[in-house]
Amino acid sequence: MTISDDVQVPGAVASRRSLITLRDVAVHYPVKEGVLQRVTSHVKAVDGVSLTIPRGSTVGLVGESGCGKTTLGKVIAGLESPTSGDLWFDLDPSDAENVDRLRNRDPKSMSGEDRETWQRLQGQHRLGSMSREFQGRYRRNCQVVFQDAFSSLNPRQLVRDIVGRPLRVYNEASGENLNQQVLELLERVGLGPQHLLRYPHQFSGGQRQRISIARALALNPEFIILDEPTSALDVSVQAQILNLLVSLQREFELTYLFITHDLGVVEHMSDEIAVMYLGRLVEQGPTREVFDNPFHPYTEVLRDSNPSLTGDSVADGHRRLTGSVPNPIDPPTGCRLHPRCPVAVSTCGWRVDDVLEQLEVSSPASFEGIEAVERSSEFSAVIRLTDDDASRAMAHEVTDLRGALGNVEVDVRRDGKELRVDLPEVDDITLEVIEPGRMSACVHAQSGNWWNK
Amino acid sequence: MAHDALLRVEGLSVDFQTSRGLARAVDDVSFSIKRGETLALAGETGCGKSVTARSILRLVPQPPGIYSAGSIYFQGIEESEPLDVLEASEQQVRALRGDRIAMVFQDPSKALNPALTIGRQLGEVFAEHREASVFESAGLGTRSRGASRYLRHRGGLVRRTAYRFTHPSATKRLTDALDERVLQALAETGVPNPRKVMTSYPHELSGGMKQRVMIAQALACDPDLLIADEPTTALDVTIQARILDLLSELQERKGTAILYITHDLSLVRQIADRLAVMYAGRIAEIGDCRDLLSTPLHPYTQGLMNAIPRAETKRGELAAIPGTVPVLIDAPRQCHFVSRCSWAGEACTTHIPRESHPLPDRQVSCLRFESAAAVGAAPGDMPEQYASAEVTT
Ligand SMILES: Nc1ncnc2c1ncn2[C@@H]1O[C@H](COP(=O)(O)OP(=O)(O)OP(=O)(O)O)[C@@H](O)[C@H]1O
Ligand SMILES: Nc1ncnc2c1ncn2[C@@H]1O[C@H](COP(=O)(O)OP(=O)(O)OP(=O)(O)O)[C@@H](O)[C@H]1O
Ligand code: SF4
Ligand code: SF4
Ligand SMILES: [Mg+2]
Ligand SMILES: [Mg+2]
Numbered sequence: 001m002t003i004s005d006d007v008q009v010p011g012a013v014a015s016r017r018s019l020i021t022l023r024d025v026a027v028h029y030p031v032k033e034g035v036l037q038r039v040t041s042h043v044k045a046v047d048g049v050s051l052t053i054p055r056g057s058t059v060g061l062v063g064e065s066g067c068g069k070t071t072l073g074k075v076i077a078g079l080e081s082p083t084s085g086d087l088w089f090d091l092d093p094s095d096a097e098n099v100d101r102l103r104n105r106d107p108k109s110m111s112g113e114d115r116e117t118w119q120r121l122q123g124q125h126r127l128g129s130m131s132r133e134f135q136g137r138y139r140r141n142c143q144v145v146f147q148d149a150f151s152s153l154n155p156r157q158l159v160r161d162i163v164g165r166p167l168r169v170y171n172e173a174s175g176e177n178l179n180q181q182v183l184e185l186l187e188r189v190g191l192g193p194q195h196l197l198r199y200p201h202q203f204s205g206g207q208r209q210r211i212s213i214a215r216a217l218a219l220n221p222e223f224i225i226l227d228e229p230t231s232a233l234d235v236s237v238q239a240q241i242l243n244l245l246v247s248l249q250r251e252f253e254l255t256y257l258f259i260t261h262d263l264g265v266v267e268h269m270s271d272e273i274a275v276m277y278l279g280r281l282v283e284q285g286p287t288r289e290v291f292d293n294p295f296h297p298y299t300e301v302l303r304d305s306n307p308s309l310t311g312d313s314v315a316d317g318h319r320r321l322t323g324s325v326p327n328p329i330d331p332p333t334g335c336r337l338h339p340r341c342p343v344a345v346s347t348c349g350w351r352v353d354d355v356l357e358q359l360e361v362s363s364p365a366s367f368e369g370i371e372a373v374e375r376s377s378e379f380s381a382v383i384r385l386t387d388d389d390a391s392r393a394m395a396h397e398v399t400d401l402r403g404a405l406g407n408v409e410v411d412v413r414r415d416g417k418e419l420r421v422d423l424p425e426v427d428d429i430t431l432e433v434i435e436p437g438r439m440s441a442c443v444h445a446q447s448g449n450w451w452n453k
Numbered sequence: 454m455a456h457d458a459l460l461r462v463e464g465l466s467v468d469f470q471t472s473r474g475l476a477r478a479v480d481d482v483s484f485s486i487k488r489g490e491t492l493a494l495a496g497e498t499g500c501g502k503s504v505t506a507r508s509i510l511r512l513v514p515q516p517p518g519i520y521s522a523g524s525i526y527f528q529g530i531e532e533s534e535p536l537d538v539l540e541a542s543e544q545q546v547r548a549l550r551g552d553r554i555a556m557v558f559q560d561p562s563k564a565l566n567p568a569l570t571i572g573r574q575l576g577e578v579f580a581e582h583r584e585a586s587v588f589e590s591a592g593l594g595t596r597s598r599g600a601s602r603y604l605r606h607r608g609g610l611v612r613r614t615a616y617r618f619t620h621p622s623a624t625k626r627l628t629d630a631l632d633e634r635v636l637q638a639l640a641e642t643g644v645p646n647p648r649k650v651m652t653s654y655p656h657e658l659s660g661g662m663k664q665r666v667m668i669a670q671a672l673a674c675d676p677d678l679l680i681a682d683e684p685t686t687a688l689d690v691t692i693q694a695r696i697l698d699l700l701s702e703l704q705e706r707k708g709t710a711i712l713y714i715t716h717d718l719s720l721v722r723q724i725a726d727r728l729a730v731m732y733a734g735r736i737a738e739i740g741d742c743r744d745l746l747s748t749p750l751h752p753y754t755q756g757l758m759n760a761i762p763r764a765e766t767k768r769g770e771l772a773a774i775p776g777t778v779p780v781l782i783d784a785p786r787q788c789h790f791v792s793r794c795s796w797a798g799e800a801c802t803t804h805i806p807r808e809s810h811p812l813p814d815r816q817v818s819c820l821r822f823e824s825a826a827a828v829g830a831a832p833g834d835m836p837e838q839y840a841s842a843e844v845t846t
Contacts, residue, residue: 033652065661065689066645147687204778205498231686234497234716239760239773246769261689264719268762268771305690307719309746309761314723318694325645325692 018091019223019255020053020076023103025085026279027071031329041329045071047279048085050431052096055222058249058256060266060287062302063276064325069259070147072276073225076257077144078127087127089138095121140170143216145209147228152212153200159186159211160196166218185214189244206237213241217248223255230265242269263306267291275299278328278336281431285438295440297343297451333378334426335441338406343451346408347443349426351378358404363397366390379426383419391417458485458528459678459710460509461535465523467504470516474782478504480734481522486678489708493721493742495757496731497778502714505731506680509712510554511538511546529553529677551578555671556680557664564667565655571666572651575635578673638669643695661688668696675707682714697724718761722746730754733778733789740815750817750839752794788820796821799834811839 026049028042046068053059061069074080076087088099102110102118110118122129127138146152153162164182167173173181183193189210200208209229216224226245230238242265248254260266266273266287273290275283275298283296294300304317320342326332332339334349339357341348352375360367369390375381385391395414398421402410411422431439432446444451467479479501486492494502507513509525526535527549538546550556558564566574632651639647642665655663664687671679679700685693701724703709713725721728721742729739730751738751749755756774766772776793788794791801801820809822821839825832 063689065687065692066659067689070659207777228687232498232683234495235718235757235760236774237498239762239771242762243769243771243773250769261687261693262717263690264762267764268766268768302690305694307690307694307717307723309719309722309763315690315694318691318698321691325643327646327649329646329649 016054016056017093018052018096019055019089020051020257021088021091021096021099022049022051022072022076023086023088023099025049025072025075025082025087027068027075027080028083043328044279044331045328046075046082047331048428048430049276049279049281051274051281051284053223053255053257054272055090055255056249056253057272058258058270060270060273061257061259061276062261062263062266062273064278065261066325066328067276068279068328069276070227073144073227073257073259077142077225078139079144081128088121088125089127089130089134089141091121091125095125099125140219141222142225143219143221143223144225144227145212145216145229147231153208155200157199158196159191159198159200159203162200162211163214163218166215170219172219181218182214185217188217188248189214190240204237206233206241209233209237209241210244213244213248220252221254223257225257225259227259228261229258231261238265245269263291263303275302278326278331280336280441281439282337282441283439284431289438294452295434295438295445296442297341297444298337300452301342333428335429335443343444344406345443346406346424347426348406349429350405350408350410350423352381352421352423353378354405355398355401355410355421355423358401359394359397362401362404363394366394366397369394377425379423381421383421385417385419388417391419394419457487458526459488459490460528460712461485461524461526462505462509463524463526465505465508465525466521467501467508467513468519468521470519471782475519477521477734477781477784478518479508480781482731482734482736483523484729484736484739486710486712488677488710489704490727491704491711491713491725493725493728494712494714494731495716495718495721495728496737497733498716499778500731501734502731503682506556506682506712506714509538509678509680510550510556511541512550512556527554527678551581551671551676552674553676554678554680555674555676556682557667557671557684558682565663567655570652570654571639571658572632572635575638575651575666575670575673576631578670579631579634634673635669638673639666641672642666642669642699643692644669661692664688665692665696668699672699672703675703676709678710678712679703680712680714683716684713685720686715686717693720700724718746718757730757734781735789736816736818737790738815738817738819740812744812745815748812750811750815750822751819752796752821753790756793794836796836798836800825800828800830801836803834804828804830 025046027046028044030039031041031043032038033040049072063069071080075082086103091099098117099121102114107115107118123131124134160179160182163185164178167178167181183196186192186195191207191210200211203211230241233241245256249256258266258269270287272285273287274281275296277298283290283294283299290299291303294303301317301320305315307315321340323340326339332349333351338344338348338350339354356373369386370383371386372384373381385394391414395412398410398412402408408423413420429441429443431441434440434445440446462485463483465479465482466477468475468477482505484492494505496502504513508520520539525538527538528535536545635651636647639650644650644662644665650658650662650666658666664684668684685696688696700711704711715721725742727740728742728745730737730753732753737753738745738749749758759772760774762771774793779789779792786805787803788801788806791797794801798820804820806818806820807823808816808818810816811822820828821836825835828835
């Protein structure tokens with residue numbers, strides 16, 4: 001199930017320096033159970049994300065609640081270590097190319113020149129392996145503004161100390177000089193000297209969000225992760241904050257990763273958008289193009305679920321998504337959307353569990369008759385039933401199910417009361433470049449058989 | 454007395470004691486909600502939406518909060534006389550909370566107990582408010598004190614109980630019935646893998662999942678009035694839409710009235726029958742939701758509508774309302790929007806606007822809709838009068 005090496009690099013904007021480059025990043029949280037708190041499984045919060053954030057741009061990140069956006073943000077901020085994959089900082093186009101060429105190779109098999117390049121990249125650009133000096137530089141350069149400004153501000157600290165803390169920690173300023181710098185930071189976000197000696201609870205939500213932004217700006221970062229920075233604010237305060245973010249970006253050439261659920265906001269703010277579903281990126285491209293002409297059914301559903309300020313139609317895109325949100329501990333194979341996708345086809349990654357789930361709905365009585373299921377893989381299993389009649393009936397039922405499973409070829413062989421069910425093995429469907437700058441992880445887009453055209 | 458109103462808030466004022474004096478968070482607010490109706494409450498951060506909502510359940514902490522004026526009448530289905538929540542006994546109020554009136558809070562992480570699994574917390578709700586029906590589904594007709602105590606123990610209310618040792622089989626059935634209830638309530642909100650969620654602690658869930666747990670908890674007891682304080686702010690649009698479906702389905706089935714607090718005006722348009730817009734503790738405008746959004750009359754509502762990002766707005770050029778909300782400690786008797794209003798006249802700094810009704814089913818509190826004579830101000834001091842031609846937009 002490995003991906004061939006010569007695929008085009010997702011997210012590569014060849015002409016520009018990439019500030020953040022993620023390659024196959026995964027974060028798996030252990031799930032502990034029982035009295036002994038043994039690790040029984042893992043929540044695949046982020047599972048194989050490759051993303052490039054060009055310098056000076058705003059990349060919007062949207063997706064289902066719980067799909068791993070905040071976790072991804074934390075990984076980029078260095079607040080969470082990835083379970084696997086790598087994260088690179090500040091690569092010029094040729095370095096980015098080198099990373100992609102060399103990252104899956106064994107350094108022992110590299111030419112001398114390549115090995116040197118690789119060592120340099122590792123030491124200066126890769127989060128986790130770069131030297132202390134570079135690590136420090138990265139931390140200063142990458143800041144986060146969290147959704148809930150209130151719980152991320154220490155309630156017992158004065159605004160001066162909250163905003164001044166990064167300056168003190170990094171020994172940038174102290175005493176009178178510190179006050180002066182804090183004041184300048186507050187002014188940048190539209191607050192004044194009268195706010196210096198107040199506590200967070202004495203501010204409104206919008207003002208608190210400004211304080212978080214001032215704190216994030218303290219060390220003159222190049223990159224800020226904005227995790228739903230305006231979700232708790234009314235539209236007028238939101239407009240002030242968004243305008244502020246745009247003017248700061250222009251003045252200091254900042255790069256933003258903008259996480260939000262508000263599609264209107266993301267459309268307004270971001271150059272590019274990345275759409276996430278269940279730990280994976282499913283689509284990426286220039287924001288306007290993606291919304292005008294989505295290359296992934298999930299993006300289309302998102303867009304059509306967004307309530308509108310005009311028109312009489314009710315946003316009911318979500319009704320096209322059938323079934324419930326799958327379990328991130330055991331995510332669907334192939335394309336993770338397939339059990340809910342309105343336009344799924346045979347190649348979307350159907351597995352034995354899908355057959356069983358459908359049977360449970362369509363033929364509950366025979367489903368009850370299942371004695372055991374022995375899986376030899378996700379795509380192949382032997383179902384044992386109570387008797388021959390039951391297995392004969394189920395063989396028919398499984399064949400009849402195909403329509404609900406995108407007309408996938410299900411191979412059903414009966415042997416007495418046992419039923420052997422085989423489905424075609426499908427690799428994980430990952431982002432591929434469809435058009436220059438536009439990527440999708442849907443088989444329709446990848447094969448050119450559009451569902452909506 | 455209008456008997457179709459489930460809830461009537463009349464002249465409600467709430468103050469907070471602060472080190473600098475009394476701060477007025479809610480100022481002479483009146484509105485009503487009919488049975489089965491959805492009223493949306495929108496407005497600037499800090500304008501008093503949550504305090505208004507919490508007052509309905511008498512949940513504003515006292516001190517620092519003070520109910521300075523007004524009444525909140527709740528007309529429960531069986532009562533013949535409406536209950537004034539602010540005057541009622543503690544016992545009467547507790548009987549309302551979570552049962553007749555349920556609330557989904559703005560910040561789910563604060564409302565959930567971090568030390569209990571989700572299953573236990575939801576179990577507590579059922580054990581407290583729906584004890585009889587849990588017994589019934591467990592096939593236990595009579596409730597003994599021991600069984601009852603056990604149920605609450607399961608729910609997390611009482612720590613120790615001997616019942617489970619003396620009645621193992623009844624215990625099992627009760628536990629199963631309770632779990633089944635919780636499971637069903639969770640499944641209705643569309644959380645993935647509800648069984649897993651039941652055994653999770655709040656910190657293990659994403660923001661969206663926590664909010665759905667809160668909603669499951671609120672809907673558990675089929676309340677007459679559901680107060681939803683920005684329940685979907687943290688959710689993606691597909692799950693938001695699903696929860697709205699869930700709410701409207703509940704509303705249709707049970708005739709539940711909903712007070713929906715949000716700052717998302719496009720969402721409001723989709724779900725609410727009526728809309729009230731608040732500014733600095735007062736109601737600026739109230740009326741039929743779609744009409745109000747298509748022809749906002751109050752200058753503040755107009756400002757809000759203009760601030761929404763639209764496809765044609767250039768980046769960084771959103772029309773924010775200039776200025777900030779005034780401090781409401783010893784605030785002068787004036788329109789609180791005056792420092793930010795482009796229409797403002799001299800009279801706006803000396804008079805509190807009264808309610809006018811320029812359109813059917815519309816109430817606006819702005820001097821542009823009042824006559825100089827009625828206000829008692831010199832005509833030259835009045836803001837430019839509203840001309841009905843403006844409505845044609
Ligand atoms: N510390 C943790 N331990 C276990 N699971 C976790 C932890 N943090 C997050 N998760 C799980 O990881 C998944 C992704 O969570 P994350 O908070 O990144 O989602 P999100 O996309 O930011 O969601 P939302 O839109 O609701 O904020 C969720 O299933 C969540 O329950
Ligand atoms: N416990 C409290 N102590 C002191 N002041 C309070 C308290 N709770 C609320 N306030 C004040 O009352 C005012 C109204 O607050 P409220 O929470 O109702 O605003 P809101 O409209 O819900 O805002 P948001 O949209 O940000 O949730 C605010 O100025 C707030 O500072
Ligand atoms: S690959 Fe495309 S069609 Fe198939 S399930 Fe995924 S989104 Fe749907
Ligand atoms: S009363 Fe005066 S200041 Fe207040 S909203 Fe109306 S015109 Fe503006
Ligand atoms: Mg998040
Ligand atoms: Mg609030």
